Amino acid sequence: MGSETVSKIPQVNLSSESLKPGTSSWNSACKDIRQALEEYGCLEVVYSEPSVEFHNRILAALEELFQLPQEVKMKNVNPKPAHGYMGKISTFPIHEGLGIEYATSKDECQKFTTLMWPEGNDHFCETVHTYAKMVAGLQQLLVKMLCESYGIEKHSESHIKSTTYLLRLLRYRRSQAETNLGFKGHTDKSFVSILHQNQVKGLEIRTKDGEWIPYEPSSHSSFAVVAGDVCMAWSNDRIKSCYHRVIVEGEEVRYAVGLFSFLTGLIKAPEELVDDEHPLQYKPFEHQGLLDFYLSNNSSNKGDSNMVKAYAGV
Numbered sequence: 001m002g003s004e005t006v007s008k009i010p011q012v013n014l015s016s017e018s019l020k021p022g023t024s025s026w027n028s029a030c031k032d033i034r035q036a037l038e039e040y041g042c043l044e045v046v047y048s049e050p051s052v053e054f055h056n057r058i059l060a061a062l063e064e065l066f067q068l069p070q071e072v073k074m075k076n077v078n079p080k081p082a083h084g085y086m087g088k089i090s091t092f093p094i095h096e097g098l099g100i101e102y103a104t105s106k107d108e109c110q111k112f113t114t115l116m117w118p119e120g121n122d123h124f125c126e127t128v129h130t131y132a133k134m135v136a137g138l139q140q141l142l143v144k145m146l147c148e149s150y151g152i153e154k155h156s157e158s159h160i161k162s163t164t165y166l167l168r169l170l171r172y173r174r175s176q177a178e179t180n181l182g183f184k185g186h187t188d189k190s191f192v193s194i195l196h197q198n199q200v201k202g203l204e205i206r207t208k209d210g211e212w213i214p215y216e217p218s219s220h221s222s223f224a225v226v227a228g229d230v231c232m233a234w235s236n237d238r239i240k241s242c243y244h245r246v247i248v249e250g251e252e253v254r255y256a257v258g259l260f261s262f263l264t265g266l267i268k269a270p271e272e273l274v275d276d277e278h279p280l281q282y283k284p285f286e287h288q289g290l291l292d293f294y295l296s297n298n299s300s301n302k303g304d305s306n307m308v309k310a311y312a313g314v
């Protein structure tokens with residue numbers, strides 16, 4: 001009898017101190033990142049950070065935040081889609097999330113902290129800010145390595161300069177009677193999203209063949225990197241945005257934290273990624289325009305990657 005093979009999300013190890021540009025391990029990691037994104041729109045990165053202590057600290061900060069009364073959490077208002085408080089939505093009763101836009105700025109983390117704890121909570125502020133900066137560093141490393149694998153490293157600096165970051169703090173809590181659906185299938189409207197979580201499984205990604213693969217972090221310094229719709233447009237469809245969902249089976253609380261990257265200015269595929277074999281797939285557009293288009297659309301499949309096609313496809 002043939003044994004069943006369970007597909008796994010590809011893993012790339014970026015934790016090595018010796019991972020230096022120009023070395024053979026750097027070059028093969030660049031290639032692996034590109035291959036994983038082109039094939040799955042997703043990969044697991046094992047990174048050098050966070051330490052176990054810092055991993056526990058960020059999870060404790062999430063726990064502390066979600067214990068606040070709902071009327072306090074609801075003060076986290078942001079008109080952009082999935083940027084502010086989301087919770088107790090009838091279609092996803094087990095999901096709750098809050099967002100800190102521009103979270104790599106200490107002032108923005110402070111503003112959010114003061115909104116939640118008018119009496120102050122320096123420890124929380126310091127923790128989320130340090131976390132956001134650390135994961136933004138990983139995001140920038142990935143952009144650099146991806147650009148290098150396409151031979152367009154000259155674009156990485158300007159790309160990084162025009163990137164902003166939204167930190168989302170997420171909780172999934174299920175009691176017996178409730179649905180296990182935490183987040184229905186969707187693609188992210190970001191450039192990329194980098195997710196980190198506690199030990200409770202739930203994230204699943206859909207392959208090109210329609211198979212759902214569960215993500216299980218292999219360590220406290222593991223991240224799920226998910227390509228968003230803007231990465232798909234930027235790469236001129238070489239990378240397909242990753243269709244994913246969250247299903248939480250048990251009653252244990254799942255905490256996750258996502259860093260979503262956005263671009264300012266016009267988004268267009270680098271000219272090196274457009275040729276006879278790969279004709280241009282998208283007109284130049286602005287990230288904010290895509291978000292507005294998404295907000296104004298009431299269709300049930302608006303979480304799909306075809307939203308960016310509908311908005312900017314040629």
Ligand SMILES: O=C(O)CCC(=O)C(=O)O
Pocket residue numbers: 168170183188195197203244245246256258
């Ligand atoms: O909870 C997770 O791991 C993923 C959440 C998600 O897909 C999102 O916020 O877009």
Ligand SMILES: [Fe+2]
Pocket residue numbers: 186187188193244
């Ligand atoms: Fe998502």
